[in-house]
């Protein structure tokens with residue numbers, strides 16, 4: 001009898017002690033029920049997603065996610081200090097099953113400077129978990145939830161100032177697979193759009209700090225897929241083979257813009273609208289809200305490079321919202337028998353056409369020959385859309401640069417045109433033009449290069465324009 005009393009006292013003492021400890025320890029670490037087994041969730045970095053879960057029963061799942069603040073490239077020669085879930089923008093992809101009980105461990109890396117938390121839109125509960133997950137650098141928070149609604153959900157940081165944490169890249173996707181699995185596909189990818197606000201303009205080199213006033217005005221310098229211009233282009237493109245079914249899990253972290261998600265040259269066979277259970281068919285462009293998602297499925301029938309864009313199209317060609325899906329395999333002339341030529345959307349050298357922008361960084365030319373070679377690229381990226389690749393211009397709209405008497409007569413005037421743009425009536429080779437050439441965002445070096453290129457091409461008079469000449473040319 002006495003022995004049992006002692007045991008009970010000891011248990012009560014231990015219990016109060018543990019309450020005391022947990023009261024001191026606001027990290028809230030012990031939601032785990034003893035003896036219950038938790039399976040570690042597979043997490044993946046974009047553009048990849050974890051394996052499909054098939055028919056598995058609802059289970060206890062443990063997720064470990066670490067917040068890492070780190071500098072990385074946002075464009076050619078431009079870097080940014082990203083705040084990330086799992087080291088990437090967007091954060092690690094989480095995949096669970098409807099009915100799962102999730103124990104979520106959020107770690108804040110000891111080298112980070114700020115506290116962060118997480119709000120998962122898949123969570124039914126206050127703040128989507130934000131209220132239980134505010135975590136200081138070097139600490140960890142644990143909370144748990146049951147996922148009862150299937151769908152594709154955004155997660156993000158919700159620490160004040162919330163907009164700034166999201167703008168710095170703190171978002172990702174969690175997929176709650178429905179009880180009855182979605183139809184199988186051959187390739188699954190993870191693509192998330194985000195808008196970024198930098199102190200400098202698009203293309204300004206070096207480390208660019210966040211610009212709060214641009215963010216408030218909703219005027220982004222970059223709109224990108226997967227955290228950077230070119231994150232899914234070139235040799236980082238998404239891939240598939242002719243005949244395969246492709247599924248893209250699309251998210252939009254915002255913080256501000258909604259996305260008109262479109263794949264040039266494809267039609268979505270199925271769209272899980274807003275990432276929910278309603279399926280639409282035969283869709284060209286689907287709207288992805290800020291803080292929202294969509295799932296698109298399509299079979300690829302012909303080879304080619306399929307360009308992924310936000311069809312608010314200046315974002316694509318001028319702010320970075322371009323990705324690529326490269327499909328290889330046999331042609332199907334019955335479906336499509338036209339040309340396959342990337343250059344319709346892409347500038348020479350495989351880079352993205354960025355007119356008008358300075359996103360392509362070039363070394364300083366060492367001699368006239370190099371200057372002409374660099375100038376050719378500037379021309380391909382910034383001038384051909386109007387003046388045409390052969391420099392002939394377009395009748396009634398854009399004057400010719402080929403054998404242009406106007407150009408060859410006054411080179412200082414040409415420099416001014418490239419620095420300031422041009423409007424008003426002019427006469428070139430006897431034809432009158434009265435239109436507008438926009439002021440392009442070119443550096444003095446690029447202007448020197450492109451002018452030297454056109455002077456030495458298209459039967460013009462030759463010569464060299466130096467960077468110093470451009471710099472010293474004022475109105």
Ligand SMILES: [Cu+2]
Pocket residue numbers: 083115116117157158159165170
């Ligand atoms: Cu944060």
